[in-house]
Amino acid sequence: MTTHGQTIRPRPLVLDPARNVQFCANCDARSHSVCNAIDDKDLARLASSAVQVKIEPGHTFVDEGDTAESFRNITAGTAKLFKLLPDGRRQITGFATSGDFLGLAVSHAYSFSAEAVDEVKLCRFSRSKLRILLDDFPAMEKRLLEVASNELVAAQDQMLLLGRKTARERLASFLAARAHAPQHHCPAQAGPRGMLRLALPMTRSDIADYLGLTIETVSRTLTKLKSEKLIDVPNATEIIIPNLHALEMVASGGN
Amino acid sequence: MTTHGQTIRPRPLVLDPARNVQFCANCDARSHSVCNAIDDKDLARLASSAVQVKIEPGHTFVDEGDTAESFRNITAGTAKLFKLLPDGRRQITGFATSGDFLGLAVSHAYSFSAEAVDEVKLCRFSRSKLRILLDDFPAMEKRLLEVASNELVAAQDQMLLLGRKTARERLASFLAARAHAPQHHCPAQAGPRGMLRLALPMTRSDIADYLGLTIETVSRTLTKLKSEKLIDVPNATEIIIPNLHALEMVASGGN
DNA sequence: CGTTGTGTTGATATTAATCAACAAGTGTGG
DNA sequence: CCACACTTGTTGATTAATATCAACACAACG
Known part of the structure; x- marks a missing residue:
């Protein structure tokens, strides 16, 4: 029973007519094999039928309930996907970055909204x-x-987090998961001895709505993790993880 | 923005070599069209390569972390799918019934465990x-x-429930969702004027672990909903919903 | 007829939410 | 260039929702 079984993720596929079709530059060539099963000509034909769009930070580009007429592939930036309750409570169901697809479902209407975090x-x-x-x-x-x-596997992990983890475990899980996704690291990614530096482009409010907490609890919990030397917080949008393994222990409730 | 947009679900497909391939008997023929795109001969060939298995209530038939060598299609009964934390905390990520598939993911290992609720x-x-x-x-x-x-759409709904809904809203959502799935109704399903009678084959503990609550909170909340005439609870495994619309209002936080 | 598992209800504890104040950073317009 | 508003984040005090601990009811079963 592994709670942190890292699944082999397919190599991100970026459909970009301007730069032509490509796989994510950050990912090495040894990634998952299925990518390679797609013929380059097919991909080019697919990409050429698409429209490239740029979205400013804070702008909503998918509205829950709208007729689902498009299918999207993110080529740059980070978007947040969320659902709202009538009184305004919000749950962010995920952050989508380069290579992610939006609008897969066959349903007639979008089941979520999407907003650009940075320039998408x-x-x-x-x-x-x-x-x-x-x-x-x-x-x-x-x-x-x-x-x-x-x-789906990621969604089930998130259900475990939302249903059963403490605030402390949620933050540790969130940071550890981001540490595993290569594209979220800061330019100067690896410091001494595998020390990780993460970029957090989203606000505390976004993190709170992703983890089912309030901004105050997110802030307090980060402060606490910092005081325990499990993380360092040089500024609001960066996190340094000196020991990923220790953080993962916290994430799964092991102490 | 619809929080209760009923998505058109494909007609359940039951692969059963003993009874031959068939679509779920409870569902009418007007359901989703994609089912019909599968040729009957192809389905028969697919089903003939399968092994039919019967699992006793309470028996675990998929273990998180085990090598994922099989792919399963439930033909009868109800199974619970769950994830565990090292200290035993459990999150049930879903209940699988007739027509549901298990083990879709391409990952090497199962990311969840599965246990039979009744005979599966x-x-x-x-x-x-x-x-x-x-x-x-x-x-x-x-x-x-x-x-x-x-x-995936259902998983996102559940994230909203787990991250942002109150205990009362969670129970109302759970019951309303089950009211929409035809196969979960009791034999004598429709009482007078659309009054619904639901079967709940799972225990309070299962419901609690599905909704991210404790058994005590589930019990108390059901008692409260009953005292408000939003539901009736003739016995522990049955729920009567006199007014589904009223319950759905509660589910989405509208009062 | 006791034992066990499941569910309900009550009393208390605890976590995280809410309410509130303030600090730091950003942009605007005078 | 500075005063100001505005946004974002942090920290403190208090409250509220739900968890925990505990007792008991009831049915199923040996």
Whole structure:
């Protein structure tokens, strides 16, 4: 029974007509094999039917309940995906970055809203066109199934976090998970002896709404973790993790 | 922005070599079209390569962390899927019933455990065989993508519940959601004027672990909803919903 | 007929939310 | 360039929701 079994994630696929189709530059070539099953020509054809869009920070580009006419592939930046209750309570269900897909579900309407955290670039397809293209590219369909499956595993991890973890464990889990996703590191990523420096482009309010907490609890808990030397917080948008393993122990309730 | 947008769910597909392949008997023929895209002969071939298994109540048949060698389709009964923390805290991520698939993810190991709630019958395939079969049946792959997408939408709803809803809202959401799934109704399902009678095969402990609460809070909250005439509880395993709309209002925080 | 598992209800404890004040950083306009 | 508003984050005091601890009711079962 592993609570931190790192699943093998497929190599991010970035569909960008301007720069042509490419895999995420941050990821090494040894990543998952299914990516390679997609023919480059097919990918180019897929990407060429898309519109590239740039979204300013804070701008909402998907509204829950709207008719789902598009399918999107993020090519740069970070977006937050969320659901709202009528009285304004918000749950962020995930942060989407380069290579992530939005609007996979077959449902008629979007089941979530999406807002740009920093400047987001994305590639937008019409879903009707996507359906036609998928019939031509079975490998793409396989790839999407793989992506959806991985998201499902992540969603189940998040349910465990939201349903059963303490505030302390939630913050530790959040930071440890981000430490595992290479693209979220700061430019000067690795300090001495595997010391990690994470970029947190989102606000405390976003973190709170992602972890099912309030901003005050997020702030206090980070302060506490800092006082215990489990993390360092040089400024509000950066976190240094001196010992990822120790943080992961906290994340899974081990002490 | 709809918090209770009922997504069109695909018609449950039951792979049962003994009774031959079939769609869920409880569902009408007008359900989702993609089911029909799968050729009956293909389905028969798929089902014939499977092993049918019966599991006694309380028996665990998938262990988190074990090598994921099989893929399963539930044909009867209800199973609970869950994740554990090292100290024993449990989060039930979902209940699987007739037509549901287990083990979709491509990861090497199962990311959850599964235990039978009542007597469960399922169809088990080797994953290597599944991969080969999927290459032959692109329609099946499409169908699995659809299933995974719908599960993802449900998972996001559950994140909203776990992260932001009160105990009262969680119970109301849980009951309202089950009221929408036809197979969970008691045999004598519809009383006078759309009054619903739900079967709850799982224990209070299961409900608590699904909703991120304790058994005491579940019990107290059900008592409270009963005293307000929003539900009736003739016995521990049945719930009567006199007015589903009123319960849905509670579920989404509207009063 | 006791034993065990499950559910309910009550009393108390605890975690995190709420309410409140303030500090630091950012941008604006005079 | 500085005063000001505004946003974001931190910290403190208090409250509230739910967890925990405890007792008991009831049914199923040997």
